[in-house]
Amino acid sequence: MSSDESPNVPAPRDRREAVREKAQQVQARQSRSRIVRRTVIGVGGIAVVAAAAVAVTFAVTSSASKPNAQPANVTGDGFAITSVSGVAAATAAAAPDSDAAVATPSATPSPTTTSVATVDIRIYVDYLSAGAKDFQVANVQQLSKWVTQDAATLTYYPVAMLTAKSNGTKYSLRAASAAACVATHSPDTFFAFNNNLLAKAPDQDSDGLTDSALADLAQASGVDDPKTVRSCIEGENYAVWAKNATDRALAGLPDTKGVTLTGTPMVLVNGTPYVGALDDAKEFAQFVLTIANDTYYKTATPTPTPTVTP
Secondary structure, three states: OOOOOOOOOOOHHHHHHHHHHHHHHHHHHHHHHHHHHHHHHHHHHHHHHHHHHHHHHHHHHHHHHOOOOOOOOOEOOEEEOOOOOOOHHHHOOOOOOOOOOEEOOOOOOOOOOOOOOOEEEEEEEOOOOHHHHHHHHHHHHHHHHHHHOOOEEEEEEEOOOOOOOOOOOOHHHHHHHHHHHHHHHOHHHHHHHHHHHHHOOOOOOOOOOOHHHHHHHHHHOOOOOHHHHHHHHHOOOOHHHHHHHHHHHHHOOOOOOOOOOOOOOEEEEOOEEOOOOOOOHHHHHHHHHHHHHHHHHHHOOOOOOOEEOO
């Protein structure tokens, strides 16, 4: 071996350069890793925010898509009865008899006589109210007869005063919404559905019927277009309206002298609240007769009015 042959050992300067280059490579890799992590986290954050925004938008859109306007066929938050089909015949045997005549006093007819207006009966009902159930069961037969004979106009006002009395299911509100659905999409069967809701009113502090069961009851009541009615009921489309209608009734009842809704049922005959026994059809018929008499004499006209016997 020649004496001028040197070992293959890097000079100190070369070693420093190698270390520096190695450090730069490690630093570059670390920087790239940090950039990748930040990008992944940023994309993930954007995805989460986007998902939350979509969820909020969906919730708002879904809420807004529900019809918050008044349902159809409503006047002053009430649904006038135009047909009693499906109720009178089925309940006639079970309804109590009444010897009281719902009539106004007779007068000597003359060629120019005309009848005064029929009696106006308005009933505010909460479908979780035991009293509303008692009143409906006791009076459905004679109410049906008076409407059929044009002796009375009859309007039901669904309200939700007992919403907190159903273990959190808000049955009163949902049932009132369901009644509005039937009145909107199948008005001729509203009286039958209303009667079934009241006759089958659950006990307070129970869950009440589910939306699906309410839709089943509507179908059993003979509604037109059961699919549309079911969608309306299960979507609780008129729950907002029912709540607002209840608030309006609590603030004051129209066409009365300062009467407000204090409980259900609240029954008004020509604007006068009925305070008698809810389960006594004879007492209620006598009350209607008395109000009709008062109305007749206040008109001060010697003309006969329609006479209706139960």
